[in-house]
Amino acid sequence: MAILLTQSEENYIKAVYALQQHHQASVGTNELAERMDTKASSVTDMIKRLSEKSLIQYEKYKGCELTEEGIRTALKTIRKHRLWETFLVEKLKFGWDEVHDIAEQLEHIQSVKLTDQLDAFLNYPKFDPHGDPIPDQTGAIVQRDQSFLLNELEIGAEGVVIGVADSSASFLRFLDRYKINIGTCIQIKEIYAFDDSRAIEIHGETVNLSAAATQKITVQKQQ
Amino acid sequence: MAILLTQSEENYIKAVYALQQHHQASVGTNELAERMDTKASSVTDMIKRLSEKSLIQYEKYKGCELTEEGIRTALKTIRKHRLWETFLVEKLKFGWDEVHDIAEQLEHIQSVKLTDQLDAFLNYPKFDPHGDPIPDQTGAIVQRDQSFLLNELEIGAEGVVIGVADSSASFLRFLDRYKINIGTCIQIKEIYAFDDSRAIEIHGETVNLSAAATQKITVQKQQ
DNA sequence: TTTTATTTTTAGACAAGACTAAACAATAAC
DNA sequence: GTTATTGTTTAGTCTTGTCTAAAAATAAAA
Known part of the structure; x- marks a missing residue:
């Protein structure tokens, strides 16, 4: 079920998810390269790898988008990122401008139990310190009303x-x-x-x- | 001052420190390979790299030991490892048999402020859940009496x-x-x-x- | 002290993830 | 409907960290 991904792979998945959410269309190579602060050729390599693992749907020269499994993966990473940001601000008294880079590292820690216990410790927060929604264990996101x-x-x-x-x-x-x-x-x-x-x-x-x-x-x- | 190390490098440093503490002598290649669950040839390569960065004192066929800088580095990693173990047991209600592998990942997070804030949040514990002493910011370890x-x-x-x-x-x-x-x-x-x-x-x-x-x-x- | 056994190092190869330079598609302009 | 332009991919190289197989150094045994 849960495939093990490298940090780099997880970061690419997250980036594809974000861009896909933004403009409801398939994600281009250059666009992704810009976002990942890398070169288009590197992106092509990685897209192929992730396509092998069927996390990404990919056709040559036609851009890519996440599969169902890819979306689940992205949401897991986002969940971890936002829970850690909440922890850093609420418990460790960080300013909300200081937490992103640290959460970027913490989000790659592999342990479902850790994530869920952290969630419980923080009392199941629905939103992170920037107001972004935190996916729950199942990947569900609370949608705010207008x-x-x-x-x-x-x-x-x-x-x-x-x-x-x-x-x-x-x-x-x-x-x-x-x-x-x-x-x-x-x-x-x-x-x-x-x-x-x-x-x-x-x-x-x-x-x-x-x-x-x-x-x-x-x-x-x-x- | 603070050189950036890869996770692998940090793990080697920690292993050398532990072995050096154990038998007060220079650490052999095979011994280290055993500990790191890898091959002697890989160890030789890594020792050379760490020697370049002057974290390890190394002479061909004579084993190695940490430099002053290497010891400081090891203590920083140990500090992080033990603080995270304490956090996991005290705050997230993990059993003390479950925390090692997770702490092994968390110890590589790069942020001095994170470590120090965590230390403060835990109220500056002197010992981790296994009773091992936690180095303070300066690397000092409380020595127990007999x-x-x-x-x-x-x-x-x-x-x-x-x-x-x-x-x-x-x-x-x-x-x-x-x-x-x-x-x-x-x-x-x-x-x-x-x-x-x-x-x-x-x-x-x-x-x-x-x-x-x-x-x-x-x-x-x-x- | 010569032989044997052990430990350590080299040489060469590989995978992951990145890069540069160059080739190839797709689109837009004329 | 050719040319430009932009976007994307390939080919080949690099670094990190690992490996195997083989050579060299040290230690132990005869």
Whole structure:
């Protein structure tokens, strides 16, 4: 059942999954090479290997996509990654901008029991510190009911931050400076048409966020 | 300062350290091959690599030993291994016979901050679940005052279990069956000369332990 | 001290995963 | 419907870590 994969193979599977989720179509070699920070020729080699293991569906010059088994594999890795990120932030007091690289290593630890015990220890969290959903043992993901980007809210509307669309350290530090976190409550006070920035109230203070910033913050609308 | 090592290199360093600690002399190629479950020729290759990185002192046909830098490296890995074992048993409720293989993977995660935060989270433990000392950030190891093997105690003497000299799953399960754990108090009731077994009192009950078993349990003598 | 046995090292090969350079498809432009 | 351009694959090389088979050095025995 559970085929043993190298770390490199797991990383490729994860990347294919992410790209496939993004644009609902088969994934190209160059695109994947860009994402994996490697060369197209290396990608071709790896795709062939994964195709041998029937985790990927592949036809020459036609791109690739994950098989059912490949998707299950990707979800297992994502589950581990997000559980470890949660552990690092909740228990070890890391900032949410510091955890990605470490989780990238931890996600490759092989032990189903470890993953499940960690899940239990964290009290079966549904979302990680960036607001991304954590697949359960069966690979199921909780789907949130309608969420909005911050720039979709009208003046006066309130939202609770549930995620971010950019996990770069730079952006996460920006959020920290404004004390914006998962669960933070935000109200739109004003929208400036000239640059599409917003005045928002947060923790009682009013601050200005650029259009770029508001496009990267996901909220659950209140009431 | 901190040279990056592959997992394989780290494992070799750890093995050399262990063998060197055991018999205070330079470590032979075959011996190391046995320990690493590989062939002597592979060991020679690796020793050369580690010698290049000046972690190992090596002379052809004369065996090898760790340099100062090599010892520091070994202690870092041992620190991580034992902290993770402690985490798995204390927080994730693993049995002490289940943690070795997982810790063997976790010990290779690269992040000084992770190790130190984990140490803090566990409240700076001095010993792991098998009673082995955990090196601190500087590599210092707490030395226990005189410990004894269980078969060195005379009749009537009491001891508190502080470690085991065999971490095989089989032996650890044996200990679990008798509810023998780190911190368990044991008193010698009788010594049977014919097979060198002992009647011992433990948790109010009296049971018989073979000579082989009593040679593998380390205790701190009481009073 | 010469022979025998053991230990250790070399030489050459292999698989995984990457690379460069060059060839080959597929698509777009004219 | 040829040419450019872009995307993809092949061929050959490299490194890490391993292997086998054979040679060389050391240790033990005669």
